[in-house]
Amino acid sequence: MKNVKHILLSIIIACPLLGANAATPDTQTHLVPWNKGAFQTNNYRNLFVEMGYSKKQVDNKLNEVFKEVFYGPHKVYFEVGDSMAYISDIKNHDVRTEGMSYGMMIAVQFDRKDIFDKIWRWSKKYMQHQNGPREGYFAWSCKTDGTRNSEGSASDGELYYITSLIFAANRWGNDTGINYRKEAQKIINCSFLKNGENDIMPLIDKQTNLITFTPDKFGGRFTDPSYHIPAFYDVWSRWAYDGRTDFWQKAAAVSREYLHKVVNNVTALNPDISNYDGTPLRIRDYVMNTFRYDSWRVPANIALDYQWSCTDMKWQREYGEKIQNFFYSKGINTFVDQYNVDGTLPNEKEILAAGDYPKALRHSIGLLATTATASLMCSHNISNEFVNALWNAKHETSPDGYFDAYYDGLLRLFAFMQLSGNYRIIPPMHDGKEPQLETYFSKCKTRDAAPDDDGFIRRWTLLEPIDKPNVSNAGFTDSYLRDAFYHEYFKNQQTFVPKDGSVVKIGNNKLTWHSMDSKQYNVKLFRLASGLGKQTYGVLFWAVTIIDCKEDIPNARLAVGSNSASMWWLNGNETLLLSGDRRMVKDDCVSQRLTLHKGRNILRGVVINGPGMSNFCARFVDESGKPIKNYTINNK
Secondary structure: OOOOHHHHOOOOOOOOOOOOOOOOOOOOOOOOOOOOOOOOOOEEEEEEEOOOHHHHHHHHHHHHHHHHHHOOOOOOEEEEEEEEEEEEEEHHOOOEEEHHHHHHHHHHOOHHHHHHHHHHHHHHHHHOOOOOOOOOOOEEEOOOOOOOEEEOOHHHHHHHHHHHHHHHHHHHOOOOOOOOHOOOOOOOHHHOOOOHHHHOOOOOOOOOOOOOOOOOOOOHHHHOHHHHHHHHHHHHHHHHOOHHHHHHHHHHHHHHHHHHOOOOOOOOOOOOOOOOOEEEEOOOEEEEEEEHHHHHHHHHHHHHHHHHHHOOOHHHHHHHHHHHHHHOOOOOOOOOOOOOOOOOOOOOOOOOOOOOOOOOOOHHHHHHHHHHHHEEEEEEEEHHHHHHHHHHOEEOOOOOOHHHHHHOHHHHHHHHHHHHHOOOOOOOEEOOOOHHHOOOOOEEEOOEOOOOOEEEHHHEEEEEEEEEEOOOOOOOOOOHHHHHHHHHOOOOOOOOOOOOOEEEEEEEEEEEEEEEEOOOOOHHHHHHHHHOOOOOOOOOEEEEEEEEEEOOOOEEEEEEEEEEEEEEEEEEEEEEEEEOOOOOOOOOEEOOOOOOOOOOEEEEEEEEEEEOOEEEEEEEEEEOOEEEEOEEEOOO
16 A cells, blocks of 8 residues: 555545626525435425526536536546446546446436446456455555556445445345345445454444444554545445444544544634544644645535535534635635645645646636535525535636546536436436335225235325424334324324325414325335325324124234334224334234124324335234234224
């Protein structure tokens, strides 16, 4: 592995100039940051449209920037035969896991499976270690012919590889030639097997739960602020399916805490690398305390975490305005690309060169792009100016001849994706598209329904989700759940028998009840919410159904499975409590003996979930565990 100075000179890359005849939209709107993230709302802001640019203008601009990066005269994407491709850092004459994993993330966001698969095949063939002490990891730098420049890894590459593979699994499934989720799990699982033998370490430091700079004995002692994207761990906790949900939720939380420590309280600048406690890293006699190329990514990463999770809203809003204020004070068209974290200019020794170009301080479009994304968190007036500046900036050669198609180009593309609402969480989909409500539910067409062949109840009247923020499901104790479930959200919630279209008011929101027949035995509440365009995470769902019996059915038991926790009542009596963070399993909990009375029986349930995909299944079974089916179900 190369020494750290060479790594920093290689992984931390440089950028150029901005230009132009500034255009502004016809109307200007004061930007107001949202107070909920897309994990909850499934919605994304398009700041360009909010500011007055037309949707057509924005779509055209985004596609133009995409084509510049992948197909234009200064493209960084190169195909090899019919089945492989690489992203090249042209100024450094190599292929990096950083750029390759960025390319995969962009491809899955644009639904370009062809590009994604080609980049992944090249990565797997030339960069990924298939055996030995580094198995699962990637060589961070290769020549364009696939020859490795270094065997070692840079942890941000693995971070993006894993997240983009999970999104690919969610978008395209795992049966089209590449098992994307299995590939993501391999990287994660191999990392957890590293124990320092042969100087190879886990991606995530075991003592701090923070990402390493490089997963080896040397780079495992410190971290890089630009590698911290807590929202990615939120994705892993939901869809890596690696059995480490709690670990990833904790990793997200401590990553946010670390960012508080490493950022300067006045300028909001951060160093390229630091100790795990956020203090400056000293290497020999040199203190690493300069905001340079890697550091550019931090505003965009924090904005992405705000946009997706919004769990650190107060601090992130303050951070966004501080960092924009700093760069604005230096001139929105003149600020340079390297500073000490206290806002002073670096000396000659502290300035990093980029590629073969001489050392210089430049006004770079890549840094402009990332500071513009901070507008997602800001309410001050200058945030509009940053967005307009990015819109008008031209990616062109600087006066000293410097041009970076790679780093500047990729950061610019990510910024346009982010600010236009096109850098998104990709939940599990069907046939490449998020399933419609009709995939999982149908409107009730008959008065009565019967249990299915296995006795599961599929007809329910379901309330649109109630906002109930929970970053983790680990706190779903019996006492917490009783407080949450017995809290009165709407009038007569324990006795009200809703009809299709009934409306209840909860706070300032009016929520509607929907009488539905589930097309599967497990009622997909997550899909109900997404299909209705409602909040999908950090939610609480109510469900009611009516069981009509021709005679008493004694010694019955209610059998329920739910994701995550739930409580159930029959005829007003508490019958079951499923506590803790749990996946939905058939008959996960079974009640004590009860009697279904002749005539009408009201079955009522409530399901709560933080970061998971809410669903449940319910049926009645007899004393031998066989399904009871001699009743009808209605919602009248």
